Amino acid sequence: MGIFDLLSKSDFNKGVEHLVAGYYAEALEFFDRALARRPRHVDTWNNRGAALGHLGRYDEAIESYDRALALEPGHLPAWNNRGNALEDLGRYDEALESYEKARAINPRHAGTWMNRGTVLSRLGRYDEAIDAFEMAAELDPKNVLVHISRAEALDSLGRYPEAVESYDRALDHAPAYVDAWSLRGESLFRMGRYQDAIESCYKAIAIYPEFCHAWYFSGCCLEALGKHDDAVEAWETVIGFPAEARFQWYYRGLALARLGRSADAAGAFEEARAAARLCILDPSDEEIEDMCPSHA
Numbered sequence: 001m002g003i004f005d006l007l008s009k010s011d012f013n014k015g016v017e018h019l020v021a022g023y024y025a026e027a028l029e030f031f032d033r034a035l036a037r038r039p040r041h042v043d044t045w046n047n048r049g050a051a052l053g054h055l056g057r058y059d060e061a062i063e064s065y066d067r068a069l070a071l072e073p074g075h076l077p078a079w080n081n082r083g084n085a086l087e088d089l090g091r092y093d094e095a096l097e098s099y100e101k102a103r104a105i106n107p108r109h110a111g112t113w114m115n116r117g118t119v120l121s122r123l124g125r126y127d128e129a130i131d132a133f134e135m136a137a138e139l140d141p142k143n144v145l146v147h148i149s150r151a152e153a154l155d156s157l158g159r160y161p162e163a164v165e166s167y168d169r170a171l172d173h174a175p176a177y178v179d180a181w182s183l184r185g186e187s188l189f190r191m192g193r194y195q196d197a198i199e200s201c202y203k204a205i206a207i208y209p210e211f212c213h214a215w216y217f218s219g220c221c222l223e224a225l226g227k228h229d230d231a232v233e234a235w236e237t238v239i240g241f242p243a244e245a246r247f248q249w250y251y252r253g254l255a256l257a258r259l260g261r262s263a264d265a266a267g268a269f270e271e272a273r274a275a276a277r278l279c280i281l282d283p284s285d286e287e288i289e290d291m292c293p294s295h296a
Helices: 002-020 024-038 042-055 058-071 078-088 092-105 110-122 126-139 144-156 160-173 178-190 194-207 212-224 230-239 248-259 264-274 283-291
Strands: none
Touching: 002 058, 002 092, 024 042, 024 058, 024 264, 058 078, 058 194, 078 092, 078 110, 078 264, 092 126, 110 126, 110 144, 126 144, 144 160, 144 178, 160 178, 178 212, 194 212, 212 230, 212 248, 230 248
16 A cells, blocks of 8 residues: 555544544545545545535535446435435435435435335335335334334324334334433324323423423324313423423414414414424314313
């Protein structure tokens, strides 16, 4: 191995170290330096794409993955990473094509099945997504996100009892996973099992006291059980938290709507849109009533 190879390897390793540590701009500089010496190093192109993706430069990331794949068409990580970048751009059909390429290379790679399920869910193809998540779970049964993703796809089809079972499988492996407890509570709520749902939401709150989703749905359950004052207290708790992310603004908006503060709710939904640069539909009065039925 020559001196330039050693120098390039050093730049590559430094790039990987910075990438893992979350210093993406610095990682990109090291990968570019490595490529200046070894422009046909496939892993450098792949990791360069990952750094660009973390910087939100998805089009450039895809170009970098394409360079890797031109050198090695069977490079499975590059196909998966390329699919991730296409998903981030909302190009879901193209992302699925990338994951299919990865699946053809190794049909028993759990991460590929997980990626495939995720993009199928985004495309509204929930039955196929569930099949993909089940294959991922078979290959990697301790992967908590696989079980949660499967449960969310089942929720989307209204298959709530199966979703609860999937959340339970996730919690078997990660008993302190706050999202699983809270989403499980939402599924139980939609089944009309309000007391069980409250208990599940409270598990989430005990782990993370500012988890808006859990507070919101605990309020929905309390309202359904005729405990209006307790429901109001839960919703007021939601709007008392600082809202920074899209989901926090969204659930603040729902809580404000339940409290009859429609103008404030509209403002919260607008903040949710701005936070994610997405169009999140404001729930109609009928949808809110369906979500939080009054107790007769």
